[in-house]
Amino acid sequence: xxxxxxxxxxxxxxxxxxxxxxxxxxxxxxxxxxxxxxxxxxxxxxxxxxxxxxxxxxxxxxxxxxxxxxxxxxxxxxxxxxxxxxxxxxxxxxxxxxxxxxxxxxxxxxxxxxxxxxxxxxxxxxxxxxxxxxxxxxxxxxxxxx
Amino acid sequence: xxxxxxxxxxxxxxxxxxxxxxxxxxxxxxxxxxxxxxxxxxxxxxxxxxxxxxxxxxxxxxxxxxxxxxxxxxxxxxxxxxxxxxxxxxxxxxxxxxxxxxxxxxxxxxxxxxxxxxxxxxxxxxxxxxxxxxxxxxxxxxxxxx
DNA sequence: CATTCACGTTGTACTATACAACCACCTGAA
DNA sequence: TTCAGGTGGTTGTATAGTACAACGTGAATG
Numbered sequence: 001x002x003x004x005x006x007x008x009x010x011x012x013x014x015x016x017x018x019x020x021x022x023x024x025x026x027x028x029x030x031x032x033x034x035x036x037x038x039x040x041x042x043x044x045x046x047x048x049x050x051x052x053x054x055x056x057x058x059x060x061x062x063x064x065x066x067x068x069x070x071x072x073x074x075x076x077x078x079x080x081x082x083x084x085x086x087x088x089x090x091x092x093x094x095x096x097x098x099x100x101x102x103x104x105x106x107x108x109x110x111x112x113x114x115x116x117x118x119x120x121x122x123x124x125x126x127x128x129x130x131x132x133x134x135x136x137x138x139x140x141x142x143x144x145x146x
Numbered sequence: 147x148x149x150x151x152x153x154x155x156x157x158x159x160x161x162x163x164x165x166x167x168x169x170x171x172x173x174x175x176x177x178x179x180x181x182x183x184x185x186x187x188x189x190x191x192x193x194x195x196x197x198x199x200x201x202x203x204x205x206x207x208x209x210x211x212x213x214x215x216x217x218x219x220x221x222x223x224x225x226x227x228x229x230x231x232x233x234x235x236x237x238x239x240x241x242x243x244x245x246x247x248x249x250x251x252x253x254x255x256x257x258x259x260x261x262x263x264x265x266x267x268x269x270x271x272x273x274x275x276x277x278x279x280x281x282x283x284x285x286x287x288x289x290x291x292x
Numbered sequence: 293c294a295t296t297c298a299c300g301t302t303g304t305a306c307t308a309t310a311c312a313a314c315c316a317c318c319t320g321a322a
Numbered sequence: 323t324t325c326a327g328g329t330g331g332t333t334g335t336a337t338a339g340t341a342c343a344a345c346g347t348g349a350a351t352g
Contacts, residue, residue, distance in 0.1 A: 003274055003277065004270075005262075005270055005273060006258075006262075007277075008270075008273035008274050008276070008277040009258065009261050009262050009265055009273065009277075010258065011277035011278075011280065011281060012261065012265070012273070012276055012277050012280055013257060013258065013261045015277070015280035015281055015283070015284045016165060016169070016280065017169065017173075017182065017186065018186075018284055019162060019165070019166060019280075019283075019284065020165065020166045020169030020170065020182065021182065021183065021186060021206065022207065023162070023163065023166030023169075024166065024308095024309090024338095024339090025207070025309085025310095028338090035338075035339085036163065036166065036167065037167065037338090037339070037340095040163065040164075040167060052299080052300095053299075053300065054298080054299060054300080060167065061168065061171065062339095062340080062341095063340070063341050063342075064299075064300065064301090065300085065301075065302080065303095065340085065341070065342080065343095066339070066340055066341070067300090068299095068300060068301055068302085069301090069302095069339085069340090070339085072301090073338095088298090088299085088348080088349070089347085089348060089349085090298070090299045090300070090347070090348050090349075091298095091299065091300090092299090092300080111159060112152075112155065112156070112159065115155050115158065115159045116152075116155050118283075118286050119155055119158065119283075119286075122282075124150075124151055124154075126279065127151060127154035127155065127158070128154050129275065129279070130154070130158055130276075130279040130283070131153075131154040131155075131157035131158050131161070133272065133275070133276040133279065134157065134158055134161035134162065134165075135157060135161055136268075137161070137165075137264075137265075137276070138161045138164060138165065140264050140265075170307095170308090170339095170340090171340085174307095181307075181308085183307090183308070183309095198330075198331095199330075199331065200329080200330060200331080208308095208309080208310095209309070209310050209311075210330075210331065210332090211309085211310070211311080211312095211331085211332075211333080211334095212308070212309055212310070213331090214330095214331060214332055214333085215307095215308085215309090215332090215333095216308085217331095218332090219307095234317080234318070234329090234330085235316085235317060235318085236316065236317050236318070236329070236330045236331070237317095237329095237330065237331090238330085238331080
């Protein structure tokens with residue numbers, strides 16, 4: 001008998017929750033030099049070719065104080081630099097340094113390797129469908145920001 | 147053109163990571179009285195009809211000190227009680243109290259409602275497949291414990 | 293201009309977590 | 323039968339990540 005709607009929802013909920021519980025620790029074990037949060041923020045900076053702290057906070061639903069400290073840590077590690085915004089003296093535009101780009105690339109590669117291995121025995125079709133479902137889920141669970 | 151293997155793996159990685167980043171905060175907003183971790187531990191106790199702290203630690207890959215404190219908090223809130231193990235005086239078998247069961251039920255219901263709404267426009271078939279993929283992923287990413 | 297708003301930092305507090313040291317108990321081998 | 327080493331659990335200490343509140347400084351607008 002196929003599972004009913006509620007059973008499927010229950011499973012999705014349980015598995016996602018379990019994943020969330022493990023994610024941080026796993027990430028920390030994988031690459032101690034860049035936590036999950038730092039990695040994500042740095043990746044966003046690289047992706048956006050730089051942005052403001054406020055943008056990071058809005059995008060990730062974090063308090064600005066949290067972002068401020070995370071960015072300070074990234075700067076201290078030499079992964080991020082701040083550039084003044086000529087149009088607004090309050091603003092500091094954040095950019096990855098070249099060290100930041102390098103570290104990001106290496107961490108991203110090792111993360112990719114772990115995921116790839118973990119998914120090694122999945123068929124191409126299953127991978128594509130799983131990816132599609134996750135994207136769809138992600139779109140519905142995050143409210144869009146400007 | 148269908149995505150290739152690497153693109154799918156990349157997407158899965160990105161979406162799961164994004165989810166992990168949001169999960170705790172979301173859970174905390176949903177039901178402040180029971181954090182994601184507490185909820186999970188309590189749910190496991192209910193599911194197992196009671197178990198030892200060590201079992202919880204092994205199952206969730208948490209340090210026993212972490213479990214000890216979480217359990218202490220749950221006990222303080224009146225959600226969990228400790229029963230002596232007649233066969234081994236070191237052991238305290240943990241059980242949800244009736245208040246624990248009630249709270250768990252109510253939190254689970256509200257979580258279920260959120261998830262159900264979020265997944266409302268998914269077809270039954272897609273839900274079932276998504277659930278199956280998540281379970282499969284979960285099995286491969288956690289090393290099995292006895 | 294004066295008020296209000298936006299950006300960012302800092303002080304404070306809390307939660308989740310790990311590791312190490314410890315105590316109490318259990319178990320098996322000399 | 324005793325004791326050495328293992329197991330279950332707690333507590334001390336430290337760290338990361340987070341939020342909220344208060345603040346300073348600069349921008350924008352009535």
